[in-house]
Amino acid sequence: MEILVTPVGYAHNERKEPVDDRWSSIITTIELTPEIPDEALDGIESFSHLEIIYFFHLQGKTSIVTGAEHPRENHRWPKVGIFAQRKKARPNRIGSTVVRLRKREGRVLTVDRFDGIDMTPILDIKPVFTEYLPQGELRQPAWVAELMQGYW
Secondary structure, eight states, X not given: OOOOOOOSEEEEOSOOSOOSSOOTTOEEEEEEOTTSOXXXXXXXXXXXXXXXXXXXXXXXXXXXXXXXXXXXXXXXXXXXXXXXXXXXXXXXXXXXXXXXXXXXXXXXXXXESOOOOTTOEEEEEEXXXXXXXXXXXXXXXXXXXXXXXXXX
């Protein structure tokens, strides 16, 4: 089965290369494509956070991982499957993150905590509902906290 997806917008920020750390200072604007009407964003400013689904457009198909690897190729961390980490080299090259909405101006959203680079194709924008957030205690392996030091 082939699935075709068309971007609904593009991210714009100062980050031109896919670097893994220091994202907290990056402010990003997301501008809708001309095919999407402004009204698609009506009411979005009443939400504090959005989930952004995006495409790792600079990730080449030849480097895709379908098995297990050490996160960030760090052999101190366990070898885990691609679906047990958030590596860019995913089978469908799709990323997702939760951002804080700073403002909306027409067809442009200004957000922070988006970990995509300039000109990243945005596949979808969803408001974060409290009811969709995890219930109960979250669990993760210790290596994740080490990996994430300096990410934001």
